Amino acid sequence: MQEKIVLYKKVADDVLAMLQQAHRVVQFDDINADNRAAFVTELQDAAGLIGASVKIDASVLDHAPRLRAISTISVGIDQFDPADLSKRGIVLLNTPDVLTETTADTGFALILATARRVVEMADYVRQGRWTHSIGEDCFGTDVQGKTLGIVGMGRIGGAVARRASLGFGMPVLYNNRRPDPTAEKAYGARFCSLDTLLQSADFVCITVPLTPETHGMIGAQELAQMRPGAILINISRGSIIDETALISALENGRLRGAGLDVFEREPVAPDSRLLKMPNVVALPHIGSATRETRHGMAVCAAQNLLDALSGNATRNVVNPEVLTPLPT
Incomplete structure (x- = not known):
């Protein structure tokens, strides 16, 4: 019927x-x-x-x-x-x-883009500023061999871990509601507390779903625990991160950069301070957009x-x- x-x-x-x-x-x-x-x-x-x-x-x-x-x-x-x-x-x-694999691709694209300052350097060329051999002011940071911390080892988190471990030789730490033996065996991922992950990882990738428990879970206290010069990636939902606290951590130089596919409010306001920072790669929620x-x-x-x-x-x-x- x-x-x-x-x-x-x-x-x-x-x-x-x-x-x-x-x-x-x-x-x-x-x-x-x-x-x-x-x-x-x-x-x-x-x-x-x-x-x-x-x-x-x-x-x-x-x-x-x-x-x-x-x-x-x-x-x-x-x-x-x-x-x-x-x-x-x-x-x-x-x-x-x-959408698992496509969203994981987006996450790793943000890792590479922030580490190697891809968007910033592309603008550098377009603006006619490339007039001589580049120096340290244009240097990025390596991805190969660096430690990746994944917050949320679900389908997408596991796909990011696979890319990191098998493709880039990155040690993988993860925080999850429960240990994931499959990720540990396949990618050498190590289960740890959120505090340990934040304190140890060079890159922190957020892949947890938005729930009342995860809303605002990455705030000023958590950002302060991250390693100086670490990079934060969010391919989950914007409200998981306290955006005001993130802006502060970026402006005071504690974080090297951020790769964001999601924001607290979408579309993000054109006058957001995040969009004024050259060390922020901002995307319009394209995680699954192929x-x-x-x-x-x-x-x-x-x-x-x-x-x-x-x-x-x-x-x-x-x-x-x-x-x-x-x-x-």
């Missing part, structure tokens, strides 16, 4: 066709002040919801009494309250595997939703307690 699905992100034609073959689809390319009321109205008789980058909270869900499944085109679930969804009997699904990966995420999310609405969801389920076991 065809049901109603509300799609709130533009997707490729083949992904839209997947959904339309099974259900009736109402599509919004994005949600803004002009169409939010129409979006909420369409939810009143919708069974499924699919999209990304929009806060779906009680103010939205209260208008969706028939909603049974939400599929987010992302691995992050910070736009949702899974506990509230479970109380409402709504299953939440995400796309955890599709054509192949974004398309793969959309296909995965569409299949997740179709499976959930047909009662066959077995993978990528965030709150499995909602699912009713099938009769045996």
